Amino acid sequence: MxxxxxxxxxxxxxxxxxxxxxxxxxxxxxxxxxxxxxxxxxxxxxxxxxxxxxxxxxVVTPSLAGKLLRLLRARVRELRSIGNWLTADARGSEPARALLSFWIEQRFAVLILLRGADGTRFAHVRGLMVREMTRLASRYMIDTQGEAALSPLMCFMLERTFTRTIDTIADTLGAHEDAPSIQVAIDLFWRYQLAGLQSLMAPANL
Missing domain, CATH: 1.10.10.60 (Homeodomain-like)
Structure with missing residues (x-):
């Protein structure tokens, strides 16, 4: 039987x-x-x-990984249309809210994609996220300040900044299980990160 x-x-x-x-x-x-x-x-x-x-x-599917990347791109692209980046946290930004909600709802899968996918078909996702954020940030700088703004040193700093971003998100999701704690922690991180990014990347007249 x-x-x-x-x-x-x-x-x-x-x-x-x-x-x-x-x-x-x-x-x-x-x-x-x-x-x-x-x-x-x-x-x-x-x-x-x-x-x-x-x-x-x-646990981890192509559609889930694809959605993470789409939400991330929308989040970074939004900065092009915002004058004061300090308002682009989950309270003032729909793309930020959507990305944060996805991190919370899919906490384990996102953690795996950010730091636990080596040896799988998704091992490239972490690096792809860093490259995408660096690419979109670089495009923004070129469009707003010209090619000269994107020096090799600036490229290095952007890549390292976004690598640390991925590490901080993963550490936050790994350290906290409940949605309120994750929300508060990410809000604190975004407050710090957005101020730094605006100072680093935005044209002087913003």
């Missing part, structure tokens, strides 16, 4: 895997840890998923 698989067990395994992958990263995560978190045996996982990679792809 064929074995009947339970949807509740499958969902519990996916939830446990999301937490373990977010904490340890794909490469270091063990199915034994997932099974322990889910309250079942490692052998039971193979009744539902072929291997660790198959389980990972239930």
């Amino acid at each position: 064929p074995q009947r698989l339970k949807q509740e067990v499958r969902e519990r395994l996916i939830a446990a895997a999301a937490a373990v992958f977010a904490e340890q990263g794909f490469e270091k995560a063990k199915l034994a840890d997932v099974a322990e978190r889910a309250g079942t045996s490692p052998s039971n996982i193979y009744k539902y998923f072929a291997d660790k990679e198959a389980l990972f792809h239930e």
Whole structure:
């Protein structure tokens, strides 16, 4: 008689895997840890998923990664139309609110994409996010100040700034589980970051 698989067990395994992958990263995560978190045996996982990679792809999907990048681009592009960047936090910016809501709703998956996807098809996403933010910021500087504003040193500073941005977002999502704490922490970070970016990038007459 064929074995009947339970949807509740499958969902519990996916939830446990999301937490373990977010904490340890794909490469270091063990199915034994997932099974322990889910309250079942490692052998039971193979009744539902072929291997660790198959389980990972239930947690992180191409559509989810694509949405993260689209929201991020909208957030950075918005700065072109805002005079005072200090108003571009979640209270004053719809793209900022949408991005923050996505980070909160998909906390584990975002954490994985930001620092735990090595060894998977999504390993490039972190670097792509840094490059996209740097590219859009560079385009803004060229459009508002001319090619001369984008010196090699400025390019270096933008790349390092946005790399640290990714690290700070990941650290925040990793350190806080509840939405209010994440919102407050990100608000504090944006207050600091936006002031610095405006000082660094914006034309002197803004």
